Amino acid sequence: MSPPYHQCRVFALILSAALLLASLPLRAADTLYLYNWNNYISEDTVKRFEAHCRCQLKQDYYSDNEEMLAKLEAGAVGYDVLVPTGNAVESLVRRKALREIDKAKLPNLRNVKREFLDAWFDPGNRYSVPYATSVTLLGYNASKMKELDLPTDSWALIFEPKHLQKIKGRVTVLNSQRELMAAAMKYLGYSVQEHDPAKWGEAKRLILRAKPYWAAFSNSTYIKDLAIGTIWVAHGYSNDMFRAQQDAAAAKRPFTIGFATPKEGAVLAVDNFVLHKSGRRPDLAHQFIDFMLEGRNAGDVSNLIGAGNPNAAATQHILPEIAVSPGIFPPPAELQRLEMLRDFDPKLRRSLSRMWTEIKVR
């Protein structure tokens, strides 16, 4: 055994080395810090941007808005750019956590489709620039659905016992209070931004009635389960359904995966670039956003994960099978029936959480 003072020295050495390493990023002058979703920018795009700006792009990742908001609420600083969904943008704006965008520095802003500008969460786009979209819809095993003669264009498929009894144990729904209850509200003909707790109560009862037929609440495994054929219907995000479709085709399965937005309407998520107030490099941040608004760079995210794209100039760079998918790019008429999630007041949040707990336990 080495004498204690020796151990101390080793420890001190390790500690000072760690301190040295920790202080290094501070000295790298031209670094843009991006707090982003997992797998949301292709490596190619990152490399091209780094060459373009002669700077470094450092990314941290989150897997949902709440995680990002919770981290910022707890005092995380130094992120130049964030990529929150609409309701989280509203929350950040109201908390005065964002820096205003200087539109003069974003000539490519004209590439953004008009229907995605001036959204309710940020009138006039003072703080946010839309980057990618997804629709929460139904993915299904098209061959099975045809065989069982089931409707694929309605939420009835996951809520009505008369359909569900044919596919019992072959259905998954999102493990997300907001998304699942929103789907139920849409099926009942209500808005997902409804404030009346009684109507949400109806949605809860609808869910509880259908729950015995569902196999699981799943946020990610449904991609694999659809692709290998163990699950026939899944409630999930359009980009995930696209992946399941590709995976099933690549594995030459004897069935195909389809996905469609139910006719009753669905949830649209728009993710946006925003500048956090604590960011040290607004200059690089503007440069980055403008770069990402160029058609080719904007198109990359659609090709990478099958995301919908609010950028008109991107269309010609997007793979044809993605660009024509109505589940990914909702036609204008369908866009009317999509709604974005919105944050509720604390009281309604608490009673919705209570309903969700009941849904889980019962």
Add this chain to the structure above:
Amino acid sequence: MSEPRTQPSGLTKWVVTLPPTAFLLTFFLATALIVVVAGFRETGEFGGLAPIDSLAALTLDAYHFLGGDVIYLEIFARSFLVAALTTLICIVLAYPLAWLIARSPKRRRDFLVLLVILPFASNFLVRIYAWIMLLGPVNLLYTPFAVVVGMVYAHLPFMVLPLYTNLEKHDPALLEAAQDLGANGWTRFWRVTFPLSLPGIFSGSALVFIPVLGMFAVPELLGGTGDILIGNLIKEQFLENRDWPLGSALSIMLTVCVLALAGLTAWASKRGLHGTEAVT
């Protein structure tokens, strides 16, 4: 018992104990108080806590909300059941193992103890993911069974180590004496070894029961849709739902339950010790 050889001077005692005491006061007591106060505050418009200007702004809302609802009681009951079951299984599994290690030759003992703590060398989540792979193919994943298996697996070492430490100290002469007096194997265990090992069982049980109560990762990864415990509920309030007062109130209720239990254990273990004195 011999007197301690040297008594540290008052000053030395202070110098040595001040930093840890200050640390505990700041980072345990203060944070705990923040949680207590948060439980009586109102939720901010976008999560977190609403600004507070006077004592009148404090409210019992969160507790009223929890108290008037049987569903939360149900989750508490279920969590205590899972924790109790886990503890019981841990005792049954750990006892023979700890006994075996304690009775092995001295030089092999350290090695066996090392084997018990070896799993800690790899990340907890990675090990739970390994269980997903083990339980998935046999269709046991996402069941209450999987949750208990995961809990037992994660906490078994915390039962083995205190038990081993206790069993190792037993004087073999006691068992020989019992044998000389005509006690058979079962009687020797039940009348001598077991009562003597009670302190080990109690401290092991506390080390298993209490963390299991608050654990949310295992039910989240291995449990099905209905397998939520208090830990999951608390986590949901702080992250997904951003309702800090409700989450704090739940934490406080859990803490009170745990403290009550720890008190009970300490009391029972003291009685257990008296019991063993009677035997020896």
